[in-house]
Amino acid sequence: MSATNIFVNVATADLERAKAFYTALGYGINPLFSDENAACIVVDENVYFMVLTREYFGTFTDKQVVDPATHAQVLTALSADSREEVDRIVEAGIAAGGSEPRPATDLGFMYSRDLEDPDGNILEFLHMVPEAVDQGPDAYLAEHPEAAPTTGA
The missing domain is CATH 3.10.180.10 (2,3-Dihydroxybiphenyl 1,2-Dioxygenase, domain 1)
Structure with a gap:
C-alpha cells in the first residue's frame, strides 16, 4: 500500500496573515497549489494544510462555514x-x-x-x-x- 497524503483544509479571514503564521512554524508553501484563494502549506511530504479564504472554503460544502474563533470544528x-x-x-x-x-x-x-x-x-x-x-x-x-x-x- 502506498503512503497516504493528508490534506487538512482550514478557513481563514486573511490569507496573507495565515501564510505568515504557518511559515513561522517552519512549514513551506507549495506555490503550484497556491493562489489568491488558497495556500498549500507543506507540513511534510505527506501532510498539507490547505488554508482557504472563507469564501473559497464555502464552495466545497453546502454546510455553514463556522467561525473558528468561536466554534471548534x-x-x-x-x-x-x-x-x-x-x-x-x-x-x-x-x-x-x-x-x-x-x-x-x-x-x-x-x-x-x-x-x-x-x-x-x-x-x-x-x-x-x-x-x-x-x-x-x-x-x-x-x-x-x-x-x-x-x-x-
Whole structure:
C-alpha cells in the first residue's frame, strides 16, 4: 500500500496573515497549489494544510462555514520529536500572532500544547515517549511510575 497524503483544509479571514503564521512554524508553501484563494502549506511530504479564504472554503460544502474563533470544528494534532520541539513550535506560533488557549498538558508519557492560529483554528503539538507508543500508556506508566503525572495541591 502506498503512503497516504493528508490534506487538512482550514478557513481563514486573511490569507496573507495565515501564510505568515504557518511559515513561522517552519512549514513551506507549495506555490503550484497556491493562489489568491488558497495556500498549500507543506507540513511534510505527506501532510498539507490547505488554508482557504472563507469564501473559497464555502464552495466545497453546502454546510455553514463556522467561525473558528468561536466554534471548534476539528482539533488537528501533530507529533513532534521532543518536548523542546513542541515548545519551540508553539512559541514561534505565539510570536507570529497565534495564541495558546490552555496550559500545557503533561501526562508523563505525553506532553502537549495547544496553539490557535490567528483565525482560531486549533493545532495541538505533542510528543509521546516512544516506549509508550509501543507499549501503550498504562503499561509504560506501570514500568515507569516516576513518569506518572502528579496533581498539585
